[in-house]
Structures are given as C-alpha cells and as structure tokens.
Amino acid sequence: MTIYNKLNQKIWIKGNFTATTGNGISGTLYQESKMVNVFNGTNYTAKIILYDQNRYIVLSDDIDWKTASSGTWEYLNSSGKLNIDFIGEVEIELLKTDLTEELTAIGTNGSSKLRIR
Numbered sequence: 001m002t003i004y005n006k007l008n009q010k011i012w013i014k015g016n017f018t019a020t021t022g023n024g025i026s027g028t029l030y031q032e033s034k035m036v037n038v039f040n041g042t043n044y045t046a047k048i049i050l051y052d053q054n055r056y057i058v059l060s061d062d063i064d065w066k067t068a069s070s071g072t073w074e075y076l077n078s079s080g081k082l083n084i085d086f087i088g089e090v091e092i093e094l095l096k097t098d099l100t101e102e103l104t105a106i107g108t109n110g111s112s113k114l115r116i117r
Contacts, residue, residue: 001103002033002103002104002106003029003030003031003039003092003094003103003104003105003106004029004030004031004032004033004035004105004106004107004108004111005027005028005029005030005090005091005092005105005106005107005111005112006027006028006029006030006035006107006111006112007025007026007027007090007107007111007112007113007114008026008027008028009025009026009114010113010114010115011114011115011116011117012025012082012114012115012116012117013116013117014077014082014083014084014116014117024074024075024076024077025048025074025075025077025090025114026066026072026073026074026075027072027073027090027092027112028070028071028072028073029041029071029072029073029092029094029105030071033108035108035111038070038071038072039071039105040068040069040070040071041065041068041069041071041073041094042068042069043096043097043098044068044094044095044096044097044103045062045094045095045097046062046063046064046065046073046092046093046094046095047060047061047062047063047092047093047095048060048061048062048063048073048075048090048091048092049090049091049092049093050086050088050089050090050114051088051089051090051091052086052087052088053087053088058084058086058088059081059082059084061075061081063075063092064076073092082116084116085116085117086114086115086116086117087113087114087115087116088113088114089106089107089112089113089114090107090112090113090114091104091105091106091107091112092104092105093105
C-alpha cells in the first residue's frame with residue numbers, strides 16, 4: 001500500500017521554526033493520490049527523510065504526530081539539525097508498533113517538495 005504525503009509549506013526558513021518556537025515542518029498523510037481520505041497513523045511510529053535533488057539522504061529523524069488518527073504530523077527541528085540549504089523531497093516512513101508493517105509516504109504532483117533556506 002502506498003501512502004501519500006502533502007506538506008503544509010513549500011518553503012521553510014531555517015532558524016525561524018524550532019522545537020522551542022513551534023511551527024515546524026508539517027503535513028498530512030493520505031490513503032490515495034487524490035488526497036481525499038486521510039491515513040490513520042494510530043499504532044505507527046513515523047520518521048521524516050529529506051532527499052536532495054540527487055536522491056541523497058540529507059536528514060532522517062523521528063517525527064511527532066499532531067493527530068495520528070487524522071494523519072497529521074510535525075517535525076520540530078532540534079538546534080543545528082537543519083542548518084542547510086536544501087531543495088528536494090520529503091518522505092515519511094511509517095513502522096507499525098508491532099513491527100508487522102512498514103510503509104513509505106511519498107508525494108505526488110509536488111506535494112512533498114520542500115525548500116529550506
């Protein structure tokens with residue numbers, strides 16, 4: 001099963017949004033590419049992965065659910081972790097807490113493209 005990720009922002013200004021100020025990188029996961037029905041993330045842990053334009057991993061870190069049942073997540077940057085200039089894609093990896101299922105949430109039509117500056 002493929003899950004789809006839609007970011008709430010296209011540009012994220014490094015240093016403005018951290019774990020202490022809130023307003024991190026956030027998005028919603030959906031069950032289908034039309035992004036109508038949300039994915040219920042209850043019983044899953046989640047990780048954010050940033051891929052640059054050459055498909056190299058720039059960051060891989062745990063994220064928090066804002067509301068797991070409605071598929072909304074947020075990554076609150078720790079000091080110095082995203083001190084980069086970046087243009088690329090965001091993927092969310094999901095692992096069921098009983099370790100029986102691993103899913104990847106991808107973007108479609110630019111829905112997970114992010115610029116950090």
